[in-house]
Amino acid sequence: ELKVEQNPLFLSMQEGKNYTIYCNYSTTSDRLYWYRQDPGKSLESLFVLLSNGAVKQEGRLMASLDTKARLSTLHITAAVHDLSATYFCAVDMVRPSGNTPLVFGKGTRLSVIA
Amino acid sequence: TAGITQAPTSQILAAGRSMTLRCTQDMRHNAMYWYRQDLGLGLRLIHYSNTAGTTGKGEVPDGYSVSRANTDDFPLTLASAVPSQTSVYFCASSDTGGSEKLFFGSGTQLSVL
Numbered sequence: 001e002l003k004v005e006q007n008p009l010f011l012s013m014q015e016g017k018n019y020t021i022y023c024n025y026s027t028t029s030d031r032l033y034w035y036r037q038d039p040g041k042s043l044e045s046l047f048v049l050l051s052n053g054a055v056k057q058e059g060r061l062m063a064s065l066d067t068k069a070r071l072s073t074l075h076i077t078a079a080v081h082d083l084s085a086t087y088f089c090a091v092d093m094v095r096p097s098g099n100t101p102l103v104f105g106k107g108t109r110l111s112v113i114a
Numbered sequence: 115t116a117g118i119t120q121a122p123t124s125q126i127l128a129a130g131r132s133m134t135l136r137c138t139q140d141m142r143h144n145a146m147y148w149y150r151q152d153l154g155l156g157l158r159l160i161h162y163s164n165t166a167g168t169t170g171k172g173e174v175p176d177g178y179s180v181s182r183a184n185t186d187d188f189p190l191t192l193a194s195a196v197p198s199q200t201s202v203y204f205c206a207s208s209d210t211g212g213s214e215k216l217f218f219g220s221g222t223q224l225s226v227l
Binding site: 033035041042043044045048088090099101102103104105106107 | 145147149154155156159162170172173204206210214215217219221
């Protein structure tokens, strides 16, 4: 059974600081996704990582994937208030019969404070 | 482009009553999903469909049923609602089964009293 764990679950950080959110998963997969959810809103896709060593960056966010360690990181550089949201990672697996649906972590609620 | 439309936006339902949550997508995606989101538990998969005419059970399927008569619609039915089904329900779709990113609807807030 595929399990996805994120840490921390809650993160309060000051503006201008750097921090990393971690996502571990339990079985072999080359595919990992990061989503953002603002309070009361739906989820929006941030990054799709489809191979070992994949790195993607957008603005102050950078995501990477290490499939051997079964670990993805979401690094926040010089945080700003607009980054306050809940961040989810999710994993699926490729199967001959069809890829499995995404399994989500519990999310990391990020608050950026002045 | 509308993307994924869910209805209703919110609903209060008496325990024991039935209800169908509607989900329609206009992206011609093959795969569709229903997740529920509960505080502290993240998103959990209820049911999914990799293509029209097929459905599968997710992590928490009990008390829910789905159908996929065509590509665009994927309704979720609660036959006899219970308070533990109080949650936010998200419908999502992807171009192929389980791959690539999901596109999410705006969610349905359901309260079962």
